[in-house]
Amino acid sequence: MFAHIDAFPGDPILSLNEDFQKDPRTEKVNLSIGIYFDDNGRLPVMQAVEQAEAALLADMGPRPYLPMSGLVAYRNAVQALVFGEDSPARAAGRVATLQTLGGSGALRVGADFLKRYFPQSQVWISDPSWENHRVVFERAGFTVNTYPYYDAATGGLKFDAMVDAIGKLPKQSIVLLHACCHNPTGVDLNQDQWRQLAGVLKARELLPFVDMAYQGFGEGLEEDAFAIRELERQGVPCLVANSFSKNFSLYGERCGGLSVVCNSAAEAANVLGQLTGAVRANYSNPPTHGARVVAKVLTTPELRTLWQQELADMCNRIARMRQAIHHNLRDHVSGEALSRYLTQRGMFTYTGLSADQADRLREDHGVYLLRSGRMCVAGLNERNVTVVAKAIASVLGDR
Ligand code: LMR
Numbered sequence: 036m037f038a039h040i041d042a043f044p045g046d047p048i049l050s051l052n053e054d055f056q057k058d059p060r061t062e063k064v065n066l067s068i069g070i071y072f073d074d075n076g077r078l079p080v081m082q083a084v085e086q087a088e089a090a091l092l093a094d095m096g097p098r099p100y101l102p103m104s105g106l107v108a109y110r111n112a113v114q115a116l117v118f119g120e121d122s123p124a125r126a127a128g129r130v131a132t133l134q135t136l137g138g139s140g141a142l143r144v145g146a147d148f149l150k151r152y153f154p155q156s157q158v159w160i161s162d163p164s165w166e167n168h169r170v171v172f173e174r175a176g177f178t179v180n181t182y183p184y185y186d187a188a189t190g191g192l193k194f195d196a197m198v199d200a201i202g203k204l205p206k207q208s209i210v211l212l213h214a215c216c217h218n219p220t221g222v223d224l225n226q227d228q229w230r231q232l233a234g235v236l237k238a239r240e241l242l243p244f245v246d247m248a249y250q251g252f253g254e255g256l257e258e259d260a261f262a263i264r265e266l267e268r269q270g271v272p273c274l275v276a277n278s279f280s281k282n283f284s285l286y287g288e289r290c291g292g293l294s295v296v297c298n299s300a301a302e303a304a305n306v307l308g309q310l311t312g313a314v315r316a317n318y319s320n321p322p323t324h325g326a327r328v329v330a331k332v333l334t335t336p337e338l339r340t341l342w343q344q345e346l347a348d349m350c351n352r353i354a355r356m357r358q359a360i361h362h363n364l365r366d367h368v369s370g371e372a373l374s375r376y377l378t379q380r381g382m383f384t385y386t387g388l389s390a391d392q393a394d395r396l397r398e399d400h401g402v403y404l405l406r407s408g409r410m411c412v413a414g415l416n417e418r419n420v421t422v423v424a425k426a427i428a429s430v431l432g433d434r
Pocket of ligand 1: 048067070165
């Protein structure tokens, strides 16, 4: 019956992470997956999360199905964080927000929705983008193209080429954008560039789908949402996928959100209804625990302050690791190839190492990074950073 089914070739991120788990070498270093590890190389449990869970445990109560659209308190908290407490669109009821199974779930529900209502549109993602963006939209039935983004020569952004390409797209093309901490390059637009791009999206009647998986890991919670706030300010209807996997260290709880900014409350009600229908047809309704934890933290002032402090500590540690790898590589790498460790933002640095060099790092040194050359800087710590730098120097042929 199933003889015709091909073997799954694996996923460039998750399968590599599984290979890492199976690697028996004790000195191995995981810089592959986008997960924040602490300075002891452990996945942290945030105190704010622990305290929220302790409070919830004291009052667990029964566990009925959640509504198809998710927990109301969570959906409200998502909106306030993503769009801001003072968002006019929010106040006017023009934002439809749904609890989703992580950021990927938001992308997929959004993609299915778009395929149904914009069947002729094509999707445009940055070159390069998170590997799963292409997969999600292709599986939803879209043709996926790329727009210019990363400039390998400078380690920066090809902004003019990007705007030029996007400015020529047909009306209602879907443009996937990273709100902050671009994955995989760590290269973001500045605020002026977002303003300009939002104007182009509006003028061309394009449909932005903004992925914000790393809110709080760039410049700060508010600053990282600038692109979304600017789209709203310029009146550009858009979709936003957000995730609490990284900024709450709640990877396995699958806490995400999908928001659609509409032109009226009536439109938003219809959009929410159709998204809800899509959820019912897929998995009926989302799980309870993670949403309750996130909502509790975001709506309890002391827990929220604690969470923001812990998140800031994570960012500061990543910044220290950027300094440390930069320092350790200074005798082996020069110019922009070195400075990018400091200038690129968020969890990732696009090292410029080739797939062959990434293979050698993994096979010869037990240092795992993606074959695209993406390094998760959040996997570095005081103990492994020297070893990693030596391994990189070695594969660069500079022993
Ligand atoms: C990553 O980019 O490594 C993370 O977002 C994990 C994933 O699901 O790919």
